Amino acid sequence: MHNTTEILFSLFIVFVAAQIGAEIAGRLKLPAVVGEIAVGCVVGSSALGWVHLNEPLEVLAEIGAVLLLFSAGLETRVADLRKVGKVAGLVGVFGVIVPFLLGLASAKFAGFATPKALFFAAAFVATSAGITARVLQDMKVLGRIESRIILGAAVIDDILAMLLLSTVTALQGGGGVDVAKLAVVLVQAVGFVVVIALVGTKIMQKNSSLLDAPINPLSPLTLSLALCLGLAASASQIGLAAIIGAFLAGMVVAESSQRHILEKQIQPLMAFLVPFFFVVTGAQVNLRELASLSVLGTLLLVTLLAVIGKLVGCGLGARSLGKKSALIVGMGMVPRGEVGIIVASLGKQAQVFSGTTYAIIIAMSLLTSVIAPPALKVMLADSPPEEPEILE
Amino acid sequence: MHNTTEILFSLFIVFVAAQIGAEIAGRLKLPAVVGEIAVGCVVGSSALGWVHLNEPLEVLAEIGAVLLLFSAGLETRVADLRKVGKVAGLVGVFGVIVPFLLGLASAKFAGFATPKALFFAAAFVATSAGITARVLQDMKVLGRIESRIILGAAVIDDILAMLLLSTVTALQGGGGVDVAKLAVVLVQAVGFVVVIALVGTKIMQKNSSLLDAPINPLSPLTLSLALCLGLAASASQIGLAAIIGAFLAGMVVAESSQRHILEKQIQPLMAFLVPFFFVVTGAQVNLRELASLSVLGTLLLVTLLAVIGKLVGCGLGARSLGKKSALIVGMGMVPRGEVGIIVASLGKQAQVFSGTTYAIIIAMSLLTSVIAPPALKVMLADSPPEEPEILE
Numbered sequence: 030m031h032n033t034t035e036i037l038f039s040l041f042i043v044f045v046a047a048q049i050g051a052e053i054a055g056r057l058k059l060p061a062v063v064g065e066i067a068v069g070c071v072v073g074s075s076a077l078g079w080v081h082l083n084e085p086l087e088v089l090a091e092i093g094a095v096l097l098l099f100s101a102g103l104e105t106r107v108a109d110l111r112k113v114g115k116v117a118g119l120v121g122v123f124g125v126i127v128p129f130l131l132g133l134a135s136a137k138f139a140g141f142a143t144p145k146a147l148f149f150a151a152a153f154v155a156t157s158a159g160i161t162a163r164v165l166q167d168m169k170v171l172g173r174i175e176s177r178i179i180l181g182a183a184v185i186d187d188i189l190a191m192l193l194l195s196t197v198t199a200l201q202g203g204g205g206v207d208v209a210k211l212a213v214v215l216v217q218a219v220g221f222v223v224v225i226a227l228v229g230t231k232i233m234q235k236n237s238s239l240l241d242a243p244i245n246p247l248s249p250l251t252l253s254l255a256l257c258l259g260l261a262a263s264a265s266q267i268g269l270a271a272i273i274g275a276f277l278a279g280m281v282v283a284e285s286s287q288r289h290i291l292e293k294q295i296q297p298l299m300a301f302l303v304p305f306f307f308v309v310t311g312a313q314v315n316l317r318e319l320a321s322l323s324v325l326g327t328l329l330l331v332t333l334l335a336v337i338g339k340l341v342g343c344g345l346g347a348r349s350l351g352k353k354s355a356l357i358v359g360m361g362m363v364p365r366g367e368v369g370i371i372v373a374s375l376g377k378q379a380q381v382f383s384g385t386t387y388a389i390i391i392a393m394s395l396l397t398s399v400i401a402p403p404a405l406k407v408m409l410a411d412s413p414p415e416e417p418e419i420l421e
Numbered sequence: 422m423h424n425t426t427e428i429l430f431s432l433f434i435v436f437v438a439a440q441i442g443a444e445i446a447g448r449l450k451l452p453a454v455v456g457e458i459a460v461g462c463v464v465g466s467s468a469l470g471w472v473h474l475n476e477p478l479e480v481l482a483e484i485g486a487v488l489l490l491f492s493a494g495l496e497t498r499v500a501d502l503r504k505v506g507k508v509a510g511l512v513g514v515f516g517v518i519v520p521f522l523l524g525l526a527s528a529k530f531a532g533f534a535t536p537k538a539l540f541f542a543a544a545f546v547a548t549s550a551g552i553t554a555r556v557l558q559d560m561k562v563l564g565r566i567e568s569r570i571i572l573g574a575a576v577i578d579d580i581l582a583m584l585l586l587s588t589v590t591a592l593q594g595g596g597g598v599d600v601a602k603l604a605v606v607l608v609q610a611v612g613f614v615v616v617i618a619l620v621g622t623k624i625m626q627k628n629s630s631l632l633d634a635p636i637n638p639l640s641p642l643t644l645s646l647a648l649c650l651g652l653a654a655s656a657s658q659i660g661l662a663a664i665i666g667a668f669l670a671g672m673v674v675a676e677s678s679q680r681h682i683l684e685k686q687i688q689p690l691m692a693f694l695v696p697f698f699f700v701v702t703g704a705q706v707n708l709r710e711l712a713s714l715s716v717l718g719t720l721l722l723v724t725l726l727a728v729i730g731k732l733v734g735c736g737l738g739a740r741s742l743g744k745k746s747a748l749i750v751g752m753g754m755v756p757r758g759e760v761g762i763i764v765a766s767l768g769k770q771a772q773v774f775s776g777t778t779y780a781i782i783i784a785m786s787l788l789t790s791v792i793a794p795p796a797l798k799v800m801l802a803d804s805p806p807e808e809p810e811i812l813e
Contacts, residue, residue: 033483033657033663034654034657034658034663036480036483037483037487037650037653037654037657037663038654038658040484040650040654041647041650041651041653041654044643044646044647044650045647045650045651048643048644048647084476084477085476085477085480085481088428088477088480088481089477089480089481091425091428091429092432095429248692250689250692250693251436251440251692251693252440254436254692254693255433255436255437255440258429258432258433258436258437259433259437261429261433262426262429262430262432262433265425265426265429266426266430271425271426271429294688294689295689296686296689297642297686297687297688297689297690298689298690298693300640300642300643300646301642301643301646301690378425
């Protein structure tokens with residue numbers, strides 16, 4: 030047991046550091062998450078050394094990630110996914126396949142062992158729907174066809190990426206390439222996701238008043254949090270990432286009539302706990318690992334590949350929209366943000382990534398999140414706001 | 422590092438258990454906290470064994486207690502304390518002195534060593550303002566003169582009890598009865614409480630827009646949470662209980678113009694984190710310690726003394742209101758609730774309390790919280806709702 034004073038001070042420092050980082054990022058017109066992670070790097074043990082990671086901090090960070098993905102799920106409607114239709118589906122699928130193959134090829138070319146190469150490629154696949162959504166919202170272009178496709182595709186991409194990630198994780202846990210075992214893992218993972226995403230949301234749709242206070246004696250918030258913790262633990266139990274369970278719980282709850290109230294109530298929880306996730310993530314980066322020219326060169330190359338993978342893959346998926354719009358969609362899918370960072374953390378937890386690889390993937394996730402917003406801004410301003418309605 | 426799955430499942434079980442306990446208590450017309458602690462006893466290692474305490478759970482419980490007291494502070498206005506005036510002050514002071522002396526005398530009579538006797542007496546002093554406030558609110562008698570005195574006195578009582586508790590804790594930490602050391606500890610503790618409670622609230626009063634969003638770029642909630650964590654850590658640093666710092670932070674923030682918004686925003690945070698405090702508290706009780714006739718006899722005696730101490734002490738303080746009202750005020754101050762439990766936890770952490778003493782104090786806190794609400798209900802119904810206005 031650590032000293033109570035020590036733990037309270039570490040909570041205080043992490044929380045305040047997060048606010049300062051978010052504030053600086055805001056003034057530089059960068060996403061808050063970039064500032065929070067950067068400040069984590071600074072207060073972490075490789076720089077100032079004000080925060081030494083301990084188990085309670087790591088659990089708070091995990092809870093923060095779970096709440097973040099729960100809230101992302103809460104903003105995801107099964108019906109909206111269907112509306113954006115085929116183009117979003119194509120963008121989502123190609124946006125996973127191309128970066129994955131590109132990541133795998135370059136990892137193999139660099140001589141990585143298979144588990145490490147798979148994890149590395151999975152980090153290429155990630156898309157942070159949150160960062161892009163915030164940018165589109167800030168620019169008031171959420172109604173544009175590209176925006177709707179980006180958001181729809183980001184969700185499909187998220188689900189595919191999570192499926193891929195869990196397969197990679199399960200494979201890693203299982204050791205060798207046992208085809209029967211792999212099949213069981215895949216069936217379990219796909220089964221869990223499909224059953225909760227389809228059957229769970231359908232049950233909630235048909236009983237959308239299930240969480241209403243007069244019907245259930247408990248509050249909608251506590252019931253939702255219980256579902257979130259339960260599905261996160263279950264996902265973790267069957268070898269999926271806990272956050273997948275949280276995301277699915279959010280999607281299920283999104284179909285209830287209490288959705289808007291929950292979206293509001295989850296805000297203070299996120300304001301308190303999500304910063305722990307980003308600062309702890311940053312604090313895990315050893316800045317010294319990046320302090321060599323060859324590593325910095327690798328970082329630039331990896332970031333370039335990460336950008337190209339999404340531009341080509343998503344652009345291919347959206348090619349029916351015309352070149353300009355296809356590139357806008359591709360750029361919207363570039364930010365890796367928290368999803369790339371989660372993949373990096375999982376890879377580190379599974380002891381697949383070295384400190385250097387971990388630092389490079391975190392830095393790549395940050396760089397893509399920093400590059401995309403201004404690029405997207407220029408491209409959107411450059412392209413006329415009305416497009417022909419060519420969905421379906 | 423524990424297994425992520427294991428930790429997530431323990432969070433899930435604790436959270437769901439809390440909801441079930443609160444629900445059952447509600448149906449039995451008992452305060453929710455009674456159900457949450459009781460269910461903690463049941464799932465804990467001495468009974469079902471579903472929850473094994475670990476450091477992350479204990480830190481979450483600590484954060485829950487910090488938020489609980491922050492919210493209690495948020496509902497406490499310095500001005501309101503002044504309004505209820507002398508009677509509340511007398512009730513608060515006598516409500517501390519009489520139970521403390523009674524507790525100390527009986528502990529000494531039982532042959533306890535001085536540190537243990539002091540802690541034991543401190544647990545007699547505690548009053549749970551939360552439980553009484555909830556009862557008065559449910560009965561819609563918050564406007565009655567007794568209610569206003571109870572709430573005012575509960576705050577004074579809280580502050581005196583916390584001061585007493587921190588002196589006891591500091592004495593315990595310091596070892597012997599070094600008068601110079603004791604003086605330093607006392608000056609430090611009193612100084613911290615007085616400076617924050619008077620100067621801090623005055624600064625906030627004069628700059629009540631300090632937390633407003635257009636003035637500060639950060640949100641009022643994050644600033645308040647930062648203040649709460651910072652003062653909790655500082656209080657802990659100088660030897661006070663962390664929750665005193667949190668309570669004072671709440672009192673300071675209560676003077677800002679953002680008070681009502683913050684009261685709302687803190688609710689979801691409390692809904693998520695406070696249950697961890699009560700369930701973990703219950704889970705720490707070893708039920709087997711209570712499973713003997715002599716221990717049960719002691720428990721009944723201790724509970725009786727705890728009731729008499731408050732009835733006599735607070736009744737004395739409120740004797741100017743007439744006998745009936747004085748007894749109502751006394752009964753309103755009987756519940757020990759979470760404050761008694763916090764004292765018990767501190768005593769256990771300081772290794773002053775044995776498992777049996779700890780279990781008896783927790784059980785006494787529960788019993789007083791269970792006895793007082795129905796007794797208060799009968800006494801209030803029995804006494805006419807209008808009383809002469811004899812405050813000042």
